Amino acid sequence: MQKPILISGIQSSGRAHIGNYLGMLKNAVDLQNTGRYQCYYFIADLHSITEDFNPKEKSKQILETTADCLAAGLDPKKSALFLQSQVPSHSELTWILNTITPMGELRRMTQYKEKIATGGESENVGLFDYPVLMAADILLYDAKFVPVGNDQLQHLEFTRTLARKFNSKFGKTFIEPEALLTETPRVMSLLDPNKKMSKSQPETCLFLDDSPDVIRNKVKRAVTDSGAEVQYDPAAKPGISNLLSMYSALSGEPIKKIEAEFTGKNYGHFKAMFAEVVISHFAEFRKRKKSLMRKPNKLRTILLIGSKKASRVAMLKMRSVQKNVGIAV
Ligand code: AMP
Ligand code: TRP
Numbered sequence: 001m002q003k004p005i006l007i008s009g010i011q012s013s014g015r016a017h018i019g020n021y022l023g024m025l026k027n028a029v030d031l032q033n034t035g036r037y038q039c040y041y042f043i044a045d046l047h048s049i050t051e052d053f054n055p056k057e058k059s060k061q062i063l064e065t066t067a068d069c070l071a072a073g074l075d076p077k078k079s080a081l082f083l084q085s086q087v088p089s090h091s092e093l094t095w096i097l098n099t100i101t102p103m104g105e106l107r108r109m110t111q112y113k114e115k116i117a118t119g120g121e122s123e124n125v126g127l128f129d130y131p132v133l134m135a136a137d138i139l140l141y142d143a144k145f146v147p148v149g150n151d152q153l154q155h156l157e158f159t160r161t162l163a164r165k166f167n168s169k170f171g172k173t174f175i176e177p178e179a180l181l182t183e184t185p186r187v188m189s190l191l192d193p194n195k196k197m198s199k200s201q202p203e204t205c206l207f208l209d210d211s212p213d214v215i216r217n218k219v220k221r222a223v224t225d226s227g228a229e230v231q232y233d234p235a236a237k238p239g240i241s242n243l244l245s246m247y248s249a250l251s252g253e254p255i256k257k258i259e260a261e262f263t264g265k266n267y268g269h270f271k272a273m274f275a276e277v278v279i280s281h282f283a284e285f286r287k288r289k290k291s292l293m294r295k296p297n298k299l300r301t302i303l304l305i306g307s308k309k310a311s312r313v314a315m316l317k318m319r320s321v322q323k324n325v326g327i328a329v
Contacts, residue, residue, distance in 0.1 A: 019187035023149030029073035082306035089314035150185035193238035
């Protein structure tokens with residue numbers, strides 16, 4: 001029996017942060033290592049260019065995101081690790097899916113609304129169409145599971161709707177994917193615990209390759225709450241609760257146990273310990289990433305090999321899509 005297929009993407013829009021790691025990347029590595037799935041992971045460069053970017057920096061960002069994935073434990077021997085733009089079927093399927101996508105559904109997407117509300121992004125068609133490209137990414141591979149953070153759930157639901165619509169119009173072609181969430185599906189900003197940690201605001205992120213000094217400083221400056229007790233209470237103490245859930249996810253200790261360890265101790269003491277947990281957890285990562293960044297050609301080769309592997313699967317699927325739509329002559 002064929003193993004179930006699993007896919008996920010990460011945008012090449014900056015260094016990976018602890019939200020990416022605890023929401024998706026760590027899970028992607030753990031799922032890969034179970035050996036129970038056929039895994040496809042990719043760098044979503046086409047998604048990343050829907051936001052303002054510097055063309056001179058882009059290829060470096062792609063390689064850096066690749067290094068982030070590898071340093072975190074994605075293994076090209078176990079998973080296909082590829083570059084979205086090197087598999088043209090993603091763009092081809094997007095076009096076909098566009099023709100069955102109601103504009104109204106895209107207008108409702110929270111991520112789109114947030115991005116245009118800040119006024120920071122030009123309201124380009126790519127930004128609007130972002131969820132359709134994401135649906136194509138997933139449906140092309142008959143993926144059953146998609147490890148993502150909770151900010152992507154609406155896009156996943158949209159993907160399922162689109163798959164159903166396509167199937168009912170053109171005959172059974174796609175399967176409906178399911179999201180896989182972690183215990184920390186939404187890591188919050190260090191400076192505003194009511195907002196999610198996001199690459200678009202680097203000052204609010206703990207990056208996986210931050211140096212020990214930078215980590216200590218950022219954690220020291222992280223916003224905490226009134227009161228003094230180290231207690232998990234997301235409504236009343238969103239700042240300390242955010243740090244507690246990261247602490248628990250990295251150390252593997254239940255939150256209750258960590259609370260007990262810090263009874264009678266203040267926020268400062270807890271933060272100092274938390275910083276050390278982060279520093280030691282990512283010590284190996286920092287070393288691996290540094291060494292990978294010195295070998296850009298190795299990174300390019302890994303992507304090319306992965307992209308070839310993904311292309312074969314994607315092209316076959318495209319062929320059946322074209323047949324079902326009736327454009328294969
Ligand atoms: P991105 O960098 O936006 O491509 O995100 C890559 C993955 O990380 C996606 O699965 C996101 O849902 C996840 N992710 C991004 N930010 C966070 C966050 N603050 N907390 C949890 N997961 C996140
Ligand atoms: N939109 C996702 C994000 O920003 C990245 C992504 C693109 C993705 N295509 C995907 C994730 C397909 C899972 C499956 O985080």
